Amino acid sequence: MAEQSVPGSDEPNEPLLRLQHGAKTFGPVVALADGTVELRAGEIHALVGENGAGKSTLVKILAGLYHPDAGDFQVAGRPVAFRSVADSKAAGISVIYQEPTLFPDLTVAENIFIGRQPRGALGLISRKAMRSAARELFDQLGVPIDPDRIAEGLSIADQQIIEIAKALSLDARVLIMDEPTAALSGVEVERLFAVARSLRDRGAGILFISHRFDEVFALTDRITVMRDGRYIATHDTASVRVEQIVREMVGRDIDQLFPKEEAVIGNAMLRVKGLARAGVFSGIDLEVRTGEIVALAGLVGAGRTEVARAVFGIDPYDEGTVELAGRRLKPGDPQAAIDAGAGFVPEDRRKQGLVMDLSVARNLTLTLRNSLARFGLIDARREQRTAAEWSKRLQVKTGSQEYAVSTLSGGNQQKVVLAKWLATEPKLLIVDEPTRGIDVGTKSDVHRLLSDLAGRGIAILMISSELPEVLGMADRVLVMHEGRITAELSREDATPESVMHAATASMEGAK
């Protein structure tokens, strides 16, 4: 449906924006060696590439956040050199960054309009006008978010939606979206796409970054591929196949995407009974056996993360029990869970999974700090060795073990998170959106790894909003809706339809 009219695609019009041979280095790391992209008016243009390919870096150059070390940058045919984000905004470029950047203390409406709030008498801000403008935006996106609520405590999905509303409200000529759908569920994604298409039809240019090929092919007109900081190729979406894009991205063929292998499923490792927390979830019963991958599916906001946090002891709960390997876990005590053999890969790796300012090595050994100690003192040599070993096992790409983990790309960061839990040799691994924002190559690595772990008898509880991942990986699927488990589906019964039905509709899906 996207291909009917691509105005300007065959006219020699100046593109809205063009970057050629853009380069950016951070200390010794070359984040972008040869970034090239061209965005025309009235097109949606995908930018794809593996984790660390330099997509976000390129976006930040276009946004004026980074000054490129080299490169030729034109907006509407004129060369520009943005000195700040304000410059790029003035040039009609609006950006949704990969990581939501909201102001937690401000209201939702103010977050959208900060710096350009509607004004009333005496040049003072009119809150009323601002509120109704925000409502209009949310109506357009079809989401019920209270504009007067403060942003603190919003789920990542809601934050992402606000970012989208913010970018839309700017009414920009160029809209850049760096993985806007990573946190969103199917319905919300559809709404976003509808909005994006209408913007395109009004002549805006949209640069869209995503690791999900179905989205890329459903939405975009052209695709630019990057690898290792370099421009590889640009294709018309209509005339290219997924396999080719993947090959260009990773430089090799990717085998099956979801390779969950059969494993011997043993006794119950995790047993949760009647878990409840007022206003969040209730009546949660679940069981994960050794060698089994149980997926917790549902729409964003269904309460899956909250259940996992409660199980692991991060959050308290009001009722119920959690048993691991037959022993009851003390509520609200993650260390007890860890000691009992649990590991938790959280959904927000920047804030929860990693200590961004600490080095790769320190992050890797953080979970092992007690076992690395001899007579109460840490054995520094062993610490180094362990870190090096695990970062090699998971093929973490980094200049040095001593670099801050914040300098790694998203996918590599996620590997560090996984590595630090695998190093504890867990019996139960809870993974919350393990492949959010991860490229195909790494993604299949992660899947292979999870399957491998299950094969070795580890029980895995996986929360995922990606249906293919759920269906491909899980031995059993539990579906949550509004804080309750509404269906339990075996591998055979789990189909996109049955899962979505249980996730959206209600109790009927439980049968």
Place this chain on the structure above:
Amino acid sequence: AGGGDDGGGGSGAEGEQTITFIPKQLNNPYTDVVLGGGEEGAEAAGFASSQVVGPLDASASSQVSFINAETQAGTNVIVIAANDPDAVCSALEEARTGGAKIVAFDSDTNPDCRDVFISQVVAKDVALIQVELIAEQIGGSGEIAILSATANATNQNEWIKYMEEELASNPEYADIELVAKVYGDDDDTKSFQEAQGLMQAYPNLKGIISPTTVGIAATARYLSTSEYKGKVALTGLGLPNEMRPFVKDGTVTEFALWDPAQLGYVAAFAGKALADGDITGEVGDTFEAGELGEREIGDGGIVIVGPPTVFNADNIDDYDF
């Protein structure tokens, strides 16, 4: 153990003698007048060099490190106004072991730790004169309060003790009631607010005694800017230069003080006599204090400088300190 390695040989050595003044606190107007006299005295007495060192805040222990440095520098005479009579003691002992002579002035240290104390006036006289002044100003009856410096200032506390005794024992003052003692910590703002608080807490207050120059000035400032001006009497110890406007505008009728410069002046000569070995600090020892003539060491090793002067609108313009 481990005193100054070259601090010895102070006593008796002619010519190259040094003196250092350590006031309660630097950058305080009253102190500056005292030190002015001290430096003049030190020169007149024949010291080779005189120094002023000291803390910027009047806290109990901050003087110790200065004493230590002087000990090590081999200073012959240390003249000190103690913020705390005991806190400086062990440091002074160490200085004495190293050969230094210790003269306390303005505010005494523990008598064991110094050779001689130069006192402004007889403590009791100062107390009595202030009680006398306030009694006169409030007409011999009513509630009064005291606004002092810090709660553990040695000299003020001694005066207050005498005032309380006098008020209790002298039948002339039977109708005067001391209702409160408050402390402004020799801080302008704090004293100001303490004065204010007194007015509110004691609506029938007739007069205030403030035996400290900072306190009396701050109180005078508050009274002169409030409705209590002229209704509540104020006296105590103050610097004429600071009090002049308040005397002229009628907030204060009379207050007292000795000549602070003389204090420093006499201290310098006492130090010289000690360093030369002319006196040892025994009761009855006498020494020549330059143009102020001969002084005698009294009971407790104390030298009295002179009687306090009472200042009022008639004579205040004759003084400049």
Place this chain on the structure above:
Amino acid sequence: MTTTETRPPSAAQPEAKRNSPLSAVLRARELPVALALVILVTVTAIANPLFLSPQGVKDLLLNATIIVILAVGQAIVIITRNVDLSVGSILGLVAFMTGSLFANVEGIPIPVVFLAGLALGAVLGAINGLLVTLAKVPALVITLGTLYIYRGVNNAWAGGTQYFAGDRPDAFGALSVDTFLGFPVITLLALVVVVVVGVFLAGARSGRDLYAIGSDPEAARVFGLPVGRRVFLAFVTNGLLAGLAGVLYASRFNSVGATTGSGMELDVVAAAVVGGVAIFGGSGSVFGAAIGAILLTTITSALTALRVDKFWQQAIVGVLILAAIIIDRIASVRTARKLRISEARDV
């Protein structure tokens, strides 16, 4: 409240409740402090009627004036997730300069002295602001440094010199004595400062920027807000207000010298915090800070008026500060819980 056609009714309800002006007042962070102030004054006045005599009220207002101005300035800085510990030293330097100008420049007009004081304060604030924004260094460290440096300069300049009320023209001193409609003149000045700054922070775009910056400085930079410029201006404004406070100090109190204003910084920060300004930026208001300042100065006067043992006074002030923070915390936890439960219903 009528724009909710497309929204589920359950979502509209709690919102309508939340938006009414009365509930806005009831939810304000300033409310507990304001309430505490009213109770304090009432109780004290019942026990000691003199507390609310014209002179008593005037004293209360005058005591609060200078610290209110400082707290307003401090609130601006704290809202941007910074802090200025050098205000006591700035106040001291400006107060001394004021004294020195009157004493040394024959017949200098009072407005000129005010301008000079404001200018010096602004310059000292600008030094803080420059160091913080250019070197991108935590404000607490920088202003702890300038606290020492400014105080050192003050000491070096003043030495033992002090200037007294008598050295200044009567009209200048009268500013903190005379009243207009029962309010001391300088208190009215402070009131104007509070209102102007308060309206600016709440209603101007650049004022809201300060909240955004304090809420998440990195996000503000990514979003393209002029972070450096705004933070710099916050420091300059704070310096300016500290300068104003310095001039007023010289008008109200007797002597200005080397140690004027020392140790004031923590009281000022305490006032802002008691008034509900979050120490890590992003929320709070200057009205709250002002009320916090009034509360802290009034408590001292009240305890004296109630003849509470003076040794207990400081301990009680400490308890009060803690109580204020704890109440604020309880209030915000309760809102968070309400939000969680109401939102669960909304889905």
Place this chain on the structure above:
Amino acid sequence: MSDPVKTAPVPERVDGTTVLEAEPKGRTGWARVLLGRDAVMIYALIVVIVIAMIAVPRFASPVTTGFLLLDVIPVLLIAMPMTLVIITGEIDLSVASIAGLTSAIMGVLWQAGFDIGIVLVISVLAGVVAGAVNGFLVAVVGLPSLAVTIGTLALFRGLALVVIGDNAVANFPPELTAFFTSKLGATGIPTVMVGVVVVILFFGVLLHLTPFGRGLYALGYSQEAARFVGIKVARAKLWLFVGTGTVSALAGVYWTLRYSSARSDNASGLELAVIAAVLLGGVSIFGGKGSIPGVVAAVLLIGVINYALRLGRVSDVVLIIVTGSLLIASVVAPSVFGAISKWRHDRRVHRELPQATTSGAASA
């Protein structure tokens, strides 16, 4: 860091991340230690000592060591737990008030005729309790420590006043007060330094060599991430505040016996001196960064400058200005160096990149 291909202008490492060849790599091993922040602090300390020995007569003497150390002990003591507290991103402004409260309690108990041993135990326990109060409010209730400890700064000092009022107690056992100013033989080193060194080692080992210390750094950067690896954030903070309370009490005891004077205003204003020293020692006020050796060097640096100036009879005015400037310089300097090296980096990259881009285009 293996196989940098010497021939290619932009070598590709095994792991696929490209690295500029000419760029100096992150320092490793000894170079990092010798050029690190702590080392710079120690060099500065040595330089200042040497200058003082040359410029200030009599500075080079064991007497100096004694007096100097006696002066810095309170700051040195409290700076140790304070370093840990600030590394976790918190702060404790009430330390000086706790020292004052301890002193007041000592005075009153001694006056009341209790045995000196009991007096000491109760006084230190008071510090433990005071620290626990701070810790409870910060760690358990979850209040911001800056605000809480401004409150307890007033509260504890106020309690000191309540306890001892305007009295001063001075008649502590002379043997004890003499012990607190005594020196170790001819070295000039105060005997109590033995205890101080124990405290320094305790906190140094705790921070740098134990799992608990590892956790503190993580905690300082990100509490949430720390919680996810099982670090007991609340408990760790509670203990640290108990630590500052306890050590502040020890400092209070030292203060009381060194000056043989127990009063309510002892050690007042010391909190800012401690914090200034800790920050000068390279601890980041935002948490996550800092070390005990750096802080010890910084405390000694300020102490040496202080004492040298006093010996040279330079006014304290200069000292405050120097302290303030040092503090600012210590935090501004890294930014300046950072800016310079970034500028140099940019220039180098600009020289190199045209090459890099061409080769990149060829491979695409």
